Amino acid sequence: MRLLRVERPTTLGVLFALSLSRDNAIHGKVRLNKTLALLQCEGFPIKNRFINQKLGPFDGTIHSDAEILEENHHITIEDLPTGHEEPCKVYKIKEEGLRHFREQFLPRIENLPHQRAFSSRISEIKMNFSSYRTPEIVERVHRDLLIDFTLEEFSKALDQNHESLKGLMTIAERRWDHGCPICLEILGATDFAMKSIEQVIDTELDNQKSGKNMIYYNTNNMINWADKLKDHAHITDVRLKDDQSSLWREWMGHRLFCLESIGETYGIIKPLRDERSLLEYIQAVGS
């Protein structure tokens, strides 16, 4: 009988990243880290806490997650000579790993909300990452997440997002039809996005964690969808999903979901994911 090492929740991310990659393999720790950071940014529910170091976002536990998967015969890790002191790690998922992933994890991924938006983002990562070289990936992640910004520049970018969201919230408040679920979705999403930014500015600016960058990235994206929805035609039926705005609503909802996941993972802001956490929140507000 073979003894398997207990897998951590974060090992799911490594399997998913490898399953997305060309030949089911990823060359190098940097590439693996960037893939996982972008997946997290796009709402993939992994609990890694990346930091902006070593060409960041970087999480030192990712390689040990991969080693657990290797011990459990789900993946292989090989050293590829590079001519430098440190060889390039090549992570490759095995057939057994793919099966394990499909059976254990795929149904959970398929149950994530906003599937259309999520799948579309994952497809884009898959397509880009298979054609980009590692330096291009690093460049793109750094650009999108403002990793190389100074504290002052980053703070200014957050302020701009906050202002835009505030403007969109004001428009939504003016147009608010209390029976329209889209109005409430815009107000709810912009409210949470603004609170997330405020939390980052209050407590997160001078630390190394990448959560604040991911908050920036998602609030920036949310502005786009909330802006498209700002002149929506009011509806009343909560079930209505085939109206003109439904795709934009899905994208905005997806960005809210990403902000909630990131806010929770990095301890920046507590989302209201279930009735229990909602009640705790309401009680706090009430007191």
Added chain:
Amino acid sequence: MDANACIIHALNLGKVEGTPLHDYYCTSVRCFVTNCPRESISIGTFPKVKDHSNKNITKAVVQLARKRGFGKEYYVMEKLKDIGTSNLARLFSVLVEYPETYTEDQIKEIETFYSSIQKDIGTYTDPNKSSMPEQHDLEFFASAHNLEPEIVHIISDDAHFAGYVDEIAASPYGLRVFPVKDLNRIMIDLKWPMPT
């Protein structure tokens, strides 16, 4: 059940500092709905009532939340809307869906009936509400009348039913109205288990 009663059932949104964040009559309606199958009584609604409830749940949640002081807590309200919506879906998975059948002649006849009993129902709910029922109320009334049982009970918080309890009971339509606000008393009379 009419749409208002369904929405009241769904407005069970938790507690704020020990005070329930739900409609005042929510517990009675929930208890009544739970009791019916125990007493071997079929309880259900019509497809259009489901539509109507889904069209009004957002507004009802917002009104309740604002009444309880959540003026600008939009994120909370949005989450409360999700709870209300899923409560409604859960209720509809429990209720029997009755066939919605009526003829235009029946609608006209019921309209005439209402004209004959018309009175001021403004005090029941909205003072500006017309005392004549809307089209969907008439369709509900006719469909309930066309159901198989000789006597059909309507659980309602709509002034066009709950404001005419005696008149409807005295009519030949075989309908009795249980106003939501009277459900506790009715359950006491029936010796049914009460909300704890």
